[in-house]
Amino acid sequence: MRKYVAELIGTMVLVLMGCGSAVFAGTVQPFDAVGTLGVAFAFGLSVVAMAYTIGKISGCHINPAITLGMLVANKISGKDAGMYILFQIIGAIIGSGILYVLAKDSGSTTTLTGANGYKDLVPAFVAETVFTFIFLLVVFGSTSKGAPNKFAGLAIGLTLVLIHIVCIPITGTSVNPARSIGPAIFQGGEALSQLWLFIVAPFLGAIIAAFTWKAIDTEEAV
Template sequence: MSRIKKYTAEGLGTFALVLFGCGAASIAGVSTVGPAGLGLLGISLAFGLAVVAMAYTIGPISGCHINPAISVAMCVAGKLSVKDLAGYVIAQCLGAIVGAGILYLIATGGAGFEMGPWALGSNGWGEGYLGAYTMKSAFIAELVFTFLFLMVIFGTTAKNASPQMAGLAIGVSLALIHFVVIPITGTSVNPARSLGPAIFAGGIALQQLWLFIVAPLAGGILAALVRKIFIDD
């Protein structure tokens, strides 16, 4: 498979993840007009199902990382070259930005739409953000749950695993992570997913973006380093 096809697939997959997941959070998740809002369960499932759908769509092309934390962890584990790592991360970030841009264009057409401090499903923490958790809680949650997410990915894609079930298991694990982490940070575990909405929201969402880059990357690298203890890959 050519590198261009792989990078294009990663951009498309991350675009879809942001549009489905952040769209569910910012448009359907808190809707007070028409059908009832999705709530925590619906938003969690939206992110998880988006990963399942993309895993079976672009997985055969690029592996469906759609997340820089996954790509960096795969590089540390020796499963992705440094050259491909750069291409993957750039494509993922561009896909996320385009996805957030499309979401912005759609959202601004709604009656009474306002760009709040954490608009378009942006991640954050502190006073005024969901459960008002501290930065420490936010950092620990993002690091630990990204670590667990990558352990699931390494385990379900190991040589003795069932490849047909990997996409489903990974998507379900992401939904489970959202069940717990949404009240804390809105759930990132994915620097690209956080980047796109933050660019359009600006302000405090952009100021807090660093945590959603550093913590997931640290969690992914940690998983890559300790996976050999549990997983024969």
Template sequence: MKKPLAEFIGTFTLVLLGCGSAVIAGDAIGFTGISFAFGLALIGMAYSIGAVSGCHINPAVSLGAVAAGRMTIGEAIPYMIAQVAGAITGAFALWVIASGSAGFEGGMGANGWGEGYLGEYNMMSAFAFEVVATFLFMVVILGATGKGAPAAMAGLAIGLALVVIHLVGINVTGVSVNPARSIGPALFAGGSAIAQLWLFIVAPIIGAVAAGLLFKSGLLDADDA
């Protein structure tokens, strides 16, 4: 149970602190601060639970690792269950904290697109961003954790990649690249966040699996260079 527990705690932390930065402190820190909150939360977890589970804390990353041949689907399933459970629990903790404010209006840092959501980008833009961003994120993850890569730098490289992805994409979708991160807040936000949730499950999985298959092919894997 060590690995699923680590994934639960890691995803709980990412959602509570990442989405919490938007819900509780967004007006003060802006998009840049929110971007760094997500990235720094991931860096912290990478160096605390990475040695236990690899710190996927993202179902798309686990499926990308399966596609790359670095874990089996049987190993990935407990990871994904723990990740989604951690995200839901993290969102619940955030809701409990945020709802104690008189100014709380129910926003949970949920992902979305279209009229009334941040930059009001359309569905095609949202889908394209999530696929491409998750693909690039997975490339960084697989490259930084591959043989020959400096292991001590992996967590930093991956966390900073998540910061950059957020800096570019918050105004488009709020940035998912992680189905669990989207599922947790959507369940408490309700409405359009639930209706649009499918995109933030499908698109990140497509992007991560595509990156995994690219590494599996040997085209980017340092082992076959």
């Protein structure tokens, strides 16, 4: 149960800090606008912080796509994977609820919860699939045997920063179904109708990454 609670807390922090930066970047006061780069770093730094906080307890997945990838790669049991995903979603909902309370009277010109969305289906689906694939490869590589594991959290967090810099204009960047589910529940409307993409595409990217990593992670490489 400690692992599951750790995943809940980690995902809550990711959503609250990452999505919170996106929400308050749109406020009317110029000094509050952190911009795309600030939002990207907020998500990445949240991962770094949680990796070194709960990593020793749960491995700090805080992302159902990572958990599914680990399951496909036979690095986690089916029971743990199911419970991880459940608690990650609960954590995301809690984080989104806190953010909604904080932002509803803030004057933000963005969504109140930092919900994902897209204008064009195909570019959005491709982006979420490909960037999740890249993200998962970094997760597998940086946590594998022989890698400098003490720096895994930093590598993963900075990769998330890079992904956000490119992907924010396309979808707002998900690569994490829980991060999309929580905000969409409170946002409603179009965010909920488009939610399927931010579940299916990251899961697809994670599965492809898991099979790819199993193919290239040879004994000679570790």
